[in-house]
Amino acid sequence: MADMFDISISGLRAFQSMLSTTSQNISNVNTEGYSRQKVTLETRTPRFAGVGYLGTGVDVASIKRQFDQFIDSQLVSNTSTMYQLNELYNLSSQLDNLVADPDAGMSPGIQNFFSSVQNVADDPASIPARQLLLGDAQALVDRFDYFNRRFDGLQKNVNSTISTSAAEINNIAQNIADLNQKIATAQGNATTQPINDLLDKRQLLITQLAEFVTVDTLDQGDGSVNVFIGTGQALVVGFDSQTITTGINQFDPNKLEVFASNGNTNVNLTQQLSGGVIGAAISFGDDVLVPSRNALGRIALGMASTFNVQHQLGMDLNGSLGGNFFSAVNSANFGVTVNDSNLNSSSGLGTVSSQITDVNALSTSDYLLRNEGGNNYSLTRLSDNTVTTLSAGSYPYTSTAVDGFTVTIASVAAAGDSWRIQPTSNAVSGLSLAITDPARIAAALPVAGAADIQNTGAGAINDTIMTSSGSYVADTYRIF
Numbered sequence: 001m002a003d004m005f006d007i008s009i010s011g012l013r014a015f016q017s018m019l020s021t022t023s024q025n026i027s028n029v030n031t032e033g034y035s036r037q038k039v040t041l042e043t044r045t046p047r048f049a050g051v052g053y054l055g056t057g058v059d060v061a062s063i064k065r066q067f068d069q070f071i072d073s074q075l076v077s078n079t080s081t082m083y084q085l086n087e088l089y090n091l092s093s094q095l096d097n098l099v100a101d102p103d104a105g106m107s108p109g110i111q112n113f114f115s116s117v118q119n120v121a122d123d124p125a126s127i128p129a130r131q132l133l134l135g136d137a138q139a140l141v142d143r144f145d146y147f148n149r150r151f152d153g154l155q156k157n158v159n160s161t162i163s164t165s166a167a168e169i170n171n172i173a174q175n176i177a178d179l180n181q182k183i184a185t186a187q188g189n190a191t192t193q194p195i196n197d198l199l200d201k202r203q204l205l206i207t208q209l210a211e212f213v214t215v216d217t218l219d220q221g222d223g224s225v226n227v228f229i230g231t232g233q234a235l236v237v238g239f240d241s242q243t244i245t246t247g248i249n250q251f252d253p254n255k256l257e258v259f260a261s262n263g264n265t266n267v268n269l270t271q272q273l274s275g276g277v278i279g280a281a282i283s284f285g286d287d288v289l290v291p292s293r294n295a296l297g298r299i300a301l302g303m304a305s306t307f308n309v310q311h312q313l314g315m316d317l318n319g320s321l322g323g324n325f326f327s328a329v330n331s332a333n334f335g336v337t338v339n340d341s342n343l344n345s346s347s348g349l350g351t352v353s354s355q356i357t358d359v360n361a362l363s364t365s366d367y368l369l370r371n372e373g374g375n376n377y378s379l380t381r382l383s384d385n386t387v388t389t390l391s392a393g394s395y396p397y398t399s400t401a402v403d404g405f406t407v408t409i410a411s412v413a414a415a416g417d418s419w420r421i422q423p424t425s426n427a428v429s430g431l432s433l434a435i436t437d438p439a440r441i442a443a444a445l446p447v448a449g450a451a452d453i454q455n456t457g458a459g460a461i462n463d464t465i466m467t468s469s470g471s472y473v474a475d476t477y478r479i480f
Contacts, residue, residue, distance in 0.1 A: 003054065006057055007057040010059065011058055013060075014060055017039055017063070021063055034197075035196065035199075035200050036065070036066045037196055039060055040061045040063070040064065041061060042060075042061035044057045062193055062194075067203075076206060077210070079210040080213065080215060083211045083280070084276055087161070087276075087280035087284075088280040088283060088284055091158070091280065094154060095288060095289065099147075110140065112136045113139075113140045117133060120443050125317075127439075130438035130441050131438045133438075134441070144300050145428060148293075151289065154289055155285065155289060158282075158289065161281040162278055162281050165212045165213070165277050166245065170241070170243055170244055176205050176225075176227060176236050177239050179198055180239050182198055183202065184222045186198070187223040188223065202225070206227065209227070209235075212278050213273055214230055214274050214276065216229075224238050229273065230279075231274070233272055242260055242261070244259070251337040251338075252337065258270050290425070294422070294423075294425050297423075297428050298359070298362050298364060298427070300328070301359045302362075303326075304325075304326035306359070307326060308324045311323070311324070311441075314443055314444055315442055315444040316439060316442045316443075317441075320440075323440075323442075324434040325441075327433070327434045328430055335354055335421055335422040335423045335426060336420070336422075337421075337422070338351070339417065342413070351409065351419075352410070353408045353410070354407050355408065357401045357406055358405075360404065361404030362405070362423055363383065365381045365382055365383035366420060367379055367381055367403075368382060369420075370417070371414065371417045372415065374415075377389075377409065379402060392409055396409065
């Protein structure tokens, strides 16, 4: 009878555990990250009774989560991809809505400007037409400036996203490290059975971490897991978490980057991070916003330069040859930023300068100039990593034109010194009108041709064009 009661009691206890587990499952049906638990039963060790072995009842072998590591790894990976694409879409949509707007984009301003140019060409003596041209020209300059300020705003949004994401990553990493310690302690000191609820909480944190950055994990065997982000940067190792910080870009104080503390030094992680919200922000800033800002600058430079050349070939109402219609930045040091960590104490903004030589050959890329030792330099086009080798025989040294600009190195630099060159990035900030007097618009042709009234042949002068204002001499010429 004692055996019968013992066996019955073991069954009651086992099914009581199953009922409790079922209640737990039902109670947590809406709990985020909760995994359904299942009770596994096993028979007790039988007792030898002379004629054979008699059963002694049932025990609860384990209570385990219904959890598939492969499926969850796919969930973490796809979560990172989904949040990256969503954030990249949100940021890119803001830029697309700005530049593609048929009413507020660049196209209406450019069309209005050239329509006014045509009106002046049709009636060069009309002061109202000339005033309208100056007004539309100023409106175009203002629109370039507006776009430039909106791009600044987008960069601030990127910085805010990076800063907020870094703070969230730190908070999640610390919580994962704390759970690592609790899980390892519980499973190491009391039992080898899994502590399911804490495992669920940790896995939920890992999935939430994937919303911000690509995540990989490695089981340590003691219940804890190591967490790696990006291309393999350790974020959580055992019971310790790495602190992620943000700091300014070495070339651009308006651009934030991501760092990890490594002893007394900070390691730049920006190019190692991918996926999630922070990966999208970095990708948008480098691959979308920078080329777009450069493209806007190239349009401004190209338009100003081309129109100035044509304007200089005309004559204004005062009988003077035309000068610049637009003022555009193209001075020494334009677009050159020194690396604030250059080794050479004499290195500075004045050591390297750039000069645009052909606006038609400009790209939308930034460039990195680096001293490779001695008089050898490399100029890398960052959009595709194309490298041009420069060798300075003597100083000051001016390179041949590369993508429409030259580089002048005034003095020798230390090996490893570097500079970022942005030929078009800040061009819009230097764009303005060079004239305010409508009479100074050079709309007249300075060279006119007329046939002598005594001519008897059929020859005629149809067009006269001034090709160089610098070589032009105002005089009367006769052709025999």
